[in-house]
Amino acid sequence: MPVFLVFVITLFGCMTAHAQPEAFPSTYAAPPAHPTLFKNATILTGDGRRFDSTDLYIEEGRISWVGQGDTALDTVVVDATNRWITPGLIDVHSHLGVYPSPSVAAHSDGNEATAPVTAEVWAEHSVWPQDPGFTRALAGGVTALQILPGSANLFGGRGVTLKNVPSTSYQGMKFPGAPYGLKMACGENPKRVYGGRNQSPSTRMGNVAAYRSAWIRAQRYQADWDRYNQAVENAAEAAADDSSGASVASALLTNTPPRRNLELDTLAGALRGDILVHMHCYRADEMLTILDMAKEFGYRVGTFHHGVEAYKIADALADNGVCGALWADWWGFKIEAYDGIQENIALVDRPKGGCAVVHSDSDEGIQRLNQEATKAMLRGNRAGLSISPERAIRWITLNAAKSLGIEEQTGSLRTGKMADVVLWNQDPFSVYAKPLQVYIDGVLRYERGNSDLNPQSDFELGQLLGATQ
C-alpha cells in the first residue's frame, strides 16, 4: 500500500467530530499554592458530612486531608477557631460577562435572538472578563460558575464553565476539562420572542415541534459521521491486511467527510452526552414533555433551570436523574412563575436521588448563594423535612458540580480534589455570614479587608475621582 494513501487515511481518520483540534482551549493554570493548614474549624464537606473543631490541610492545590495528617515545613497555618469552612460555591446559572455591569445596550450579549435555534453560538464568545460582577461573586465565595446564553431561543447555544479568577481572557478562566453545556428553553420566552415577530414558534406546541426537528437533523448528522468514521475504520483495516482493492474504494470514500456544521456539532454532542443539557423550564407539565422528548431522541436532560413548579414532579426528576437548579423565593414575574413556593428546593431535595441546586441567574444572587440556600433550608425545615446545614450546603457545592459535570474535580472537600475552599466568619447559613478567605486550586484569591487580595476590574479604575467621603 502506498505510504501516501496510509497518510491520507490516517489524516481523515482523525478529522471526525470528536477529533478536531480543541477550539478555544483553556489557558488557565493555577499559580503555585502555599500548603495551608486550617486549624480547629467547623467543616461542611459538601458531600453531606460535618466535622466540628477539625483541621483541613491543602497542598499543591489539592485537598490533602480533613482531620489529621502530615504537613509540609513551610505550611501557612490559619486559625479557624469559631470559623466555618465549606467547598468553594458553584453557580450553575450565571450571565456574568454576557450581561455584564454596566448593563448598557452594547454589552447585551447573552441572547442571539435572531432565530429560535442557535445551537451554533457559544456563550464564551460573549463573555467580557472585565465584568465587575466576577469579583463581587468571588467575595461571596463563588469559585466556579457556568455562563449560559439567555432563554430567548429554543436552543440558545453553548454554556461555558469558568474558574472565578480574574483574567484578560475567558480562556484564562475556562475550567480545564469541564464539559460544555447546551442551553435550551421551554415556554413563554421563545414563543413570545418569535411569536411577537409572527415567526415560529408562537406556541408551546410550536416549541416542541421545533426542538424535535432540530434533534432529527442532529441525529442525521451524527449518523453521517458515524458512517464516515466506520468507513475510515474499515479502510484502515483493509489496508492493514492488504486483502483486496476494497481498501482503495474505502479510502476514496473517506476523502469526502460530512461537512462540519457548528449548530449540529453542538446538538450531536448533546445527543452523545458529551455536552450537558441545561434546560430553562418553569412548568411541571412542560418538564414532563421534555423528559419524554429526551427519551424519544435518546439523550439526557442534565438540569432543569428555574423549575418554579419542580416540586410538583420531584419524584420524576429524581427517577430520571435530573437536577433542579432553582431559586429560593423568586416568583410571579410571569404566569409560568405563578405557582412558585419557597419549599421548592427542599421538596426537590426530598426524594432518594433528588438533586437540588440553588442557582442565581442574577449578579446579586450569585454574591449570596449561602443566603439563598439558608432561605430554602429554613422553608424545608418549617415544612418538617429536617434539613441539616451539611445537607443543604450540597445545593451550592457538590450538587452544582454534578450539574456541571465537574464533580470529580471540585464541589467537595474530598482528598485529591481541587482545593476550592471558603473560610467563613461564622455559620454560613445566616445573613451575617461573610467569606473571610476564598481559595481556588489552593491559591488565596480573596481576603476580606485585605486590599492586596480584593481584585478589581479594569472598568472600575479611575471612576468617581474626587468623590471622597
Added chain:
Amino acid sequence: MRTFYFWLCVLISGLISDPVWADRLLIINGNVLIGDDGPASELDILVDRGRIDAVAEDLKSVEADRVIDAKGRIVTPALFAGITAVGLSEIGMVYEAVDSRLNGLDTGRMHPEFDVRKAYNPLSTVVPVTRVEGYGYSLLTAAFGDRTIAGQGSLVRFDGGFDSFEGKTTFYINVDGYSGNKIGGSRAAHWMLLESVFDELSVDDADLTLISASGKAALKAARRDGLFVFRANRASDIHQALLFSRKHKLNPIISGGQEAWIIKENLASTGVPVVLNALDNLPGSFDGIGARLDNAALLHEAGVTVLFTSGETHNARKLRQVAGNAVANGLAYEAAVEAMTSLPAEVFGGKPRMIAPGLRADLVIWSGDPLDVNSAADQVIINGVPDSMQSRQTELLERYLPEEAGLGRAYINP
C-alpha cells in the same frame, strides 16, 4: 385533609385556641423590639379591640380572651415592605393585571393626578403572600411609564381593606439617565420639563399645556402637604433634586440613592431621607458607578434617614434580607429595625407603628432574628387579630407536601 405542615403551623402559632376575633389578646414572654432604635426587652403586650392597651414586664394576671406565649421569641411591629406594586401587579408580565404605570396615553401632558390607589386590589394573591412573611404595610408606587412625573400613591396597609390607604400623597418623579433617555434624550430634559410644569402652577387653567387643571391642583396641594419621591442614583442627580426641591419648596425623598453617600452631608443637613436597596453594589449603569454595600451605614452615620426598598413586588418579602445585609455591612442593628418598622410610617405620614399603648396592633412574632434569612414570621397579627397565615403559596404547599396523592393533587384541597 390536614397535613403535617398544617399541624406544624398550629403548633408554632402558640396557644391560639380559637381562630376568630377576640376582644382582648395577650402576648406574654415576648422579646420585644418596640420599633424605635432601642434594644429588645422582655415584655408582655395586651391588645384590646385592635389597639395596644398595655406594654409591661408582667401582664400575666390580666384577663384576656386569648393568650399567645411568645416563649422568648422576638416581637416587632409588622414590617414595611418597601416601595412596591403589591396589589397593583398580580403577575409581572401579564400586563392587563399590572396597573402601576401610566403609558401610551397620548395627551402630550404629564398627569400627576394619575393615582395608582384607584387600581389597588387588596384581594390580590400577592397581599397575603407578603403579609404572612411579617409585612403589614407598603408604599404604593407609580412606576415609570413614559413621563417625568409618574403619578401618585401613598402608604397602604395589608389588612385586606379596599381603602386601607394612609399617609401623605406621594408623587414619583423620574430624573435618572435611563428615563431621561426615553423622555427627551437627556436627563436634562426632565429638569427642563419639571421647571415648565412648576411654572404652570401659576398659570390660568385655560392656558395650561403640560398638565391638566386637575394635575395642577394635585401638585399645588402636594406642595403644601405632599411628598415628592425623586428616583435618582447618581450623586449629581440627587444634588439637582435637592436644588429643585429647595427652589420650589417641595418635601423631597430620594429613592435609589446608590451614590447618596457621596453627598451625605448635604442630605443630612437638608433632612432628606433616602430609600435604598442595601444589596446594590454593582455599577449596573453609569448612574450607579458608586454603588456600595456600606451605603446605608455611611448615610446613617452622617445623620441621614435611611429606609429600604428591594425593587421587588412579588418578592417584596425579601426586604428583611436587604436590611440584614445592611447590618452585615455596618449599619447599626437597631437603626435597621427602626427602618423596617416605624420609620417609614413617620417619613410617609402614616399612623405611628410602634409597640406602644394606644397604637394599632399590627404585630409579628418571629421564629428568630427578624433581619436574618434563617428566621420567619411565626404569627402575624393585624388589627389585633392573629392572621390565618394562609396564602396561595401555603395552599400549594399543603397540596404538594404529602407524598401520596390518592386520586391526584386536585383532590387535596386545603
